[in-house]
Amino acid sequence: MTAPTSHPQSPQRTLSRAIVLGASMAGLLAARVLSERFDEVVLLERDQLPNGPLPRKGTPHAVHPHGLLARGLQVLESLFPGFTRSMQDRGGLAGDMTGDVAFEANRERFAASRGGLQALAVSRLAIEAELRARVLARPNVRAITGVTVLTPALVASRIEGARYRDHDSTLVHELPARLVVDCTGRGSQSPRWLRDWGCDGVQEERVEIGIGYSSAYFRRTGSLAMGPGLEKVAVFGAVTNAQPRPGVLLAQEPGAEGTPRWVASVGGFSGDRAEATLEGMRSHARSIGSPELIKVTHDGELLGEVMRYQMPHSQLRHYERLRGMPHGFLIMGDAIASFNPIYGQGMTVAACEALVLQSEIARSGRDVNTRRFFREAAKVIDTPWRVAVGGDLSIDSVPGRRPFAVRAINAYISRLYRIAPQDPVVSLAFQRVVHMIDTPAALFAPRVFWRVLHARHAGARCTPDKARPLAPGPGL
Numbered sequence: 001m002t003a004p005t006s007h008p009q010s011p012q013r014t015l016s017r018a019i020v021l022g023a024s025m026a027g028l029l030a031a032r033v034l035s036e037r038f039d040e041v042v043l044l045e046r047d048q049l050p051n052g053p054l055p056r057k058g059t060p061h062a063v064h065p066h067g068l069l070a071r072g073l074q075v076l077e078s079l080f081p082g083f084t085r086s087m088q089d090r091g092g093l094a095g096d097m098t099g100d101v102a103f104e105a106n107r108e109r110f111a112a113s114r115g116g117l118q119a120l121a122v123s124r125l126a127i128e129a130e131l132r133a134r135v136l137a138r139p140n141v142r143a144i145t146g147v148t149v150l151t152p153a154l155v156a157s158r159i160e161g162a163r164y165r166d167h168d169s170t171l172v173h174e175l176p177a178r179l180v181v182d183c184t185g186r187g188s189q190s191p192r193w194l195r196d197w198g199c200d201g202v203q204e205e206r207v208e209i210g211i212g213y214s215s216a217y218f219r220r221t222g223s224l225a226m227g228p229g230l231e232k233v234a235v236f237g238a239v240t241n242a243q244p245r246p247g248v249l250l251a252q253e254p255g256a257e258g259t260p261r262w263v264a265s266v267g268g269f270s271g272d273r274a275e276a277t278l279e280g281m282r283s284h285a286r287s288i289g290s291p292e293l294i295k296v297t298h299d300g301e302l303l304g305e306v307m308r309y310q311m312p313h314s315q316l317r318h319y320e321r322l323r324g325m326p327h328g329f330l331i332m333g334d335a336i337a338s339f340n341p342i343y344g345q346g347m348t349v350a351a352c353e354a355l356v357l358q359s360e361i362a363r364s365g366r367d368v369n370t371r372r373f374f375r376e377a378a379k380v381i382d383t384p385w386r387v388a389v390g391g392d393l394s395i396d397s398v399p400g401r402r403p404f405a406v407r408a409i410n411a412y413i414s415r416l417y418r419i420a421p422q423d424p425v426v427s428l429a430f431q432r433v434v435h436m437i438d439t440p441a442a443l444f445a446p447r448v449f450w451r452v453l454h455a456r457h458a459g460a461r462c463t464p465d466k467a468r469p470l471a472p473g474p475g476l
Contacts, residue, residue, distance in 0.1 A: 016040060016366065018179040019162050021149050023049060024059055025124075025347050026333025027183035028131045029354035032079055034179070035138045037361045042175060043143040044164055049132060053090075053125035058185075064215045064309050065250050065265045066124035067236070067344025070097045070117040070435035075351035076127075080134055084120060087130065091253035091260065092122030093226075093233045098431050100231075105238040105417040107289040110431070111424040117435060121233040121251040123263070127347070151189075152180045152329060154197055159328040178366050181330045181357075188335035191317065197326060203318040205385075207392050208399050209340050212310035213246065213267025214274040214281050218300030220251060220260035235292045239342065240417065244269060244395050246342040247288040249296055261303060262296050267342070270397040276308040314340045314392070316385050320374040330373055332357070337381045340392055345384040348436055352380045383439055412452065416443065419455045426451050 016039035020027045023045035034041045047058045055063050068076070076083045088094055095101070098115035135141055146167050153161040153174055161176040182190050191202050224230065235249045245268045252261040266274045266284035274284040278297070285297045316337045319325065333350045356376045360368055392398045394410045402410075420427040429448045432438040442448065 017042065017175075017177040018181065018366075019044060019175060019177040020181045020183055021162065022183035022185060022333075022335075023047075023132065023143055023145075024183065024185065024333070025128060025131070026185075026335070026350040026353070027181075028128070028135045029079070029350055030181045030183055030330075030332055030357060031141050032131070032135050032138070033354050033358040033361065034181070035135075035141050036358070037366060038179070039140060041138075041141045042177070043141070044147055044149055044162060044175075045143055045145045046148060046167070048145050049143060050129075053123060053129040055125060059128075061309055061341065062124045062128065063307060064124075064213070064341075065248050065263045066127075066347060067234070067248075067250070068120055068122075068127065069344060069348040070119070070432075071437055072348030072351045073118055073120050075348070075355060076131075079351075079354065080131065083130065084118065087120055087122045087126065087253070090122065090126050090130070092120055092126065093251050095119045095121075095233050097435060098428055100233045102232045102235040102290075102292075103238070103427070103431060103434075104235065104290060105420070106240050106242045108417075108421040110420040110427040111422060113424040113428050115428050115431065117432070117437065119233055123252050124347070126253055149184070149189075151193055151196075152182075152326075154326055157324075157326055159326050177328075179328050179330065179368055181332055182335050183331075183333045185334040186315070186338045188331065190319075190331050190335060194322070194325070197324075199322060199324045202322050205316040205318070205389075206313045207315075207340070207389055208313045209392050210270040210310075210312060210398075211246075211267060211340055211342065212271070212273035212308065213265050213342075214276050214284075214306050214308050215263060215265040216278070216281060216297075216306045217252070217255070217303040218262045218264065218296050219303055220262045224262065224296060224300050225260070226251065229295060230292055232292065235290050236344075237288055237290055237293075238417065239269075239391060239395060240414070241394065241396055243288065244397065245272065245284055245288050247285060247290055247293050248342075249290070249293045255303065259303065262300060264293060264297055264300075266293070266297075269392075269395050272397070273308070273310065276306045278302060278306060281306060309341075311338075311341060314338055314388065316381065318378070320371075320378040322374075325370050325374070327370055328368070329370065330357070330368065332377070336377065337385055339384065339388050343384070343388045343391065343434075345388060345436075349381060349384055352436070353377050356380060384436060387433070387440065412443075416452050419452050423451055423455055426455075 018034040018038040020031045023043040031041045047056045097117035097119040103110045147164045150163040152159045237247045247266045274280040285293045339345045
């Protein structure tokens with residue numbers, strides 16, 4: 001799949017080349033969009049890229065559960081027509097986001113409805129493999145792998161390429177380009193590069209979440225196949241002070257051996273982490289209380305080992321506020337904003353940033369307006385960032401300032417959580433915000449606001465509800 005490592009520097013192509021640093025989700029999306037306007041797009045990647053949905057060293061989190069929000073699925077389908085069908089062909093499950101996916105808070109399940117938003121249950125590895133195959137199949141996109149990026153090449157106030165070296169060599173290559181996009185994730189060196197270039201330090205927000213979770217795959221066959229007691233394609237639990245442990249259960253496409261799978265994950269904040277053992281996962285699942293999560297972790301056959309992942313803080317870098325940003329240099333994905341993973345926002349935010357880039361190159365061509373891109377990207381990031389930070393700061397063990405506005409909104413959301421199990425209108429409104437279809441302002445629309453403030457809470461316990469069967473991919 002990956003083009004052989006080569007280092008051409010053809011002068012006639014210099015002004016029509018774009019370089020993308022990193023070939024993970026954000027990098028693949030950036031390359032897909034840039035290929036519409038540039039004669040050549042080159043991905044510089046430190047890992048060797050696998051053929052198919054396999055893990056690699058640079059993305060250790062990819063083997064854990066990942067949620068593709070409804071808005072993210074819409075964007076991927078628009079950039080890669082037939083994407084959903086391809087995922088079903090791999091064995092992924094498609095259904096209704098608010099009918100076939102369960103959402104819980106305080107051990108109560110939100111009212112189900114047919115909201116018309118498509119859900120897709122499939123692994124991050126499968127999504128990335130599909131995008132990688134499609135992007136690298138484009139005639140003007142290639143990847144150079146097994147390299148270390150040293151720095152973008154700055155001439156005066158413009159980026160004119162990137163310097164890198166092979167892992168097994170000290171020889172430095174310089175690849176000319178008109179645009180360089182940093183998609184290297186949380187470990188991005190952009191803040192250091194910008195300081196070296198004389199820019200002021202980028203402003204950064206951090207929330208010390210101390211999140212840690214354990215995940216495992218289980219066989220989705222026999223008594224644990226989709227059916228009575230396991231009707232949902234996914235079960236998500238919101239974190240609250242009453243129930244501060246995140247938990248998720250997702251159906252997944254078959255693995256390499258052809259076995260349909262569940263993937264479960266349980267965790268906690270500020271050091272409250274499940275042991276990386278099956279019993280540790282079972283203990284956390286019982287405390288979370290989701291029936292399906294308990295059933296799979298207690299009765300399921302473990303496939304592979306229990307895996308652990310931790311993240312000390314979420315972070316947002318305000319590049320839109322930085323003065324002196326060089327022309328021809330952009331940053332996307334986790335290199336700008338790295339979210340608490342329990343909210344499942346990362347892939348969808350990267351997809352929406354790709355649309356911002358697409359709009360910008362349609363407007364400016366190859367001479368991307370850097371300041372305008374960062375300003376528009378910041379608008380995309382702002383809502384999911386505030387949703388995630390608000391959720392984190394609702395947990396007492398998470399340190400941080402809680403201004404009056406945050407406390408007031410969290411109080412309102414707490415009441416909404418008590419109403420949504422009985423009110424499908426409130427449930428749907430909340431989940432449309434979670435899935436980035438609507439902005440948080442929709443939760444304060446008169447129809448929703450009145451129901452939240454004036455409805456009486458019946459206090460129903462969380463129990464699995466009935467919904468029509470999912471639409472399985474071939475072979476399930």
